[in-house]
Amino acid sequence: MTEKTLSEMAVEVLTTADGREKTAMSRAYAQQWSEARDAGTPLQIGHADVPLRPSRPETPRLRDPRDVPRRRPGTEAGRIAILHAVAHIELNAVDLHWDIIPRFADTSMPIGFYDDWVKAADEESKHFNLVCDCLEALGSHYGALDAHAGMWRAAEDTVNDFMGRLAVVPMVLEARGLDVTPGMIEIFRKAKDDKAVDALKTIYAEEVSHVAYGSKWFHFLCGRHELDPKEAFHTLVRRYFHGALKPPFNEEKRAEAGIPPDFYWPLATEVKSGH
Ligand SMILES: [Fe+2]
Numbered sequence: 597m598t599e600k601t602l603s604e605m606a607v608e609v610l611t612t613a614d615g616r617e618k619t620a621m622s623r624a625y626a627q628q629w630s631e632a633r634d635a636g637t638p639l640q641i642g643h644a645d646v647p648l649r650p651s652r653p654e655t656p657r658l659r660d661p662r663d664v665p666r667r668r669p670g671t672e673a674g675r676i677a678i679l680h681a682v683a684h685i686e687l688n689a690v691d692l693h694w695d696i697i698p699r700f701a702d703t704s705m706p707i708g709f710y711d712d713w714v715k716a717a718d719e720e721s722k723h724f725n726l727v728c729d730c731l732e733a734l735g736s737h738y739g740a741l742d743a744h745a746g747m748w749r750a751a752e753d754t755v756n757d758f759m760g761r762l763a764v765v766p767m768v769l770e771a772r773g774l775d776v777t778p779g780m781i782e783i784f785r786k787a788k789d790d791k792a793v794d795a796l797k798t799i800y801a802e803e804v805s806h807v808a809y810g811s812k813w814f815h816f817l818c819g820r821h822e823l824d825p826k827e828a829f830h831t832l833v834r835r836y837f838h839g840a841l842k843p844p845f846n847e848e849k850r851a852e853a854g855i856p857p858d859f860y861w862p863l864a865t866e867v868k869s870g871h
């Protein structure tokens with residue numbers, strides 16, 4: 597029997613459009629990966645053609661962020677809008693984690709890199725399902741509202757730059773999640789929506805390790821290429837990330853995830869001074 601390679605599995609997840617189907621496949625393949633690892637017979641990483649963009653369901657309709665209505669967290673409709681936006685982020689995160697594996701398969705990496713990425717992909721899949729469950733408990737569902745277009749932009753911008761991908765996706769975008777999630781938990785705690793509070797707390801706890809994986813492997817590649825990590829991070833974020841790093845930063849959780857203040861503060865302050 598010829599086993600699928602991890603790259604082939606990744607492309608199957610990426611080319612599955614429906615969210616629940618995508619995450620079910622993602623979780624099943626993550627389990628296959630870890631079982632093979634535990635048995636001492638790891639799957640091959642292999643190679644596979646990766647589409648530039650993953651397959652997505654017909655809804656939600658993707659719109660320019662400026663055209664997505666603002667959310668009022670004091671109302672149930674506002675809270676549904678927040679959960680819908682989080683579900684959209686999580687679905688993108690599932691694809692972002694699988695995308696990196698075949699996209700950069702030509703760069704030889706220690707097997708621990710794939711362990712981390714597959715584990716994070718599995719957790720993103722769980723996050724999407726948890727948030728969809730919350731939406732459904734409120735009588736809505738993923739696809740009921742519009743969602744931000746451009747969520748995949750970071751992936752396209754860094755399609756040829758592995759270190760750029762690590763700098764922008766886990767170390768900027770996922771780190772931003774650490775900054776904003778406590779405020780979201782508070783909104784749902786006030787609304788006594790325990791299901792959403794539990795889901796967001798799970799997301800918050802697990803996202804720290806995703807940022808940490810990004811930092812760990814970014815530093816690894818800097819070491820391989822004899823680059824100063826802070827300088828390299830600043831160069832790559834300036835090159836590929838469009839927009840400001842917005843304070844306030846969750847300095848405690850960022851530190852826990854291996855991102856020191858001198859990585860992000862200079863990128864925030866330069867925006868303040870009008871660059
Ligand atoms: Fe997540």
Ligand SMILES: [Fe+2]
Pocket residue numbers: 689716720770802803806
């Ligand atoms: Fe994540």
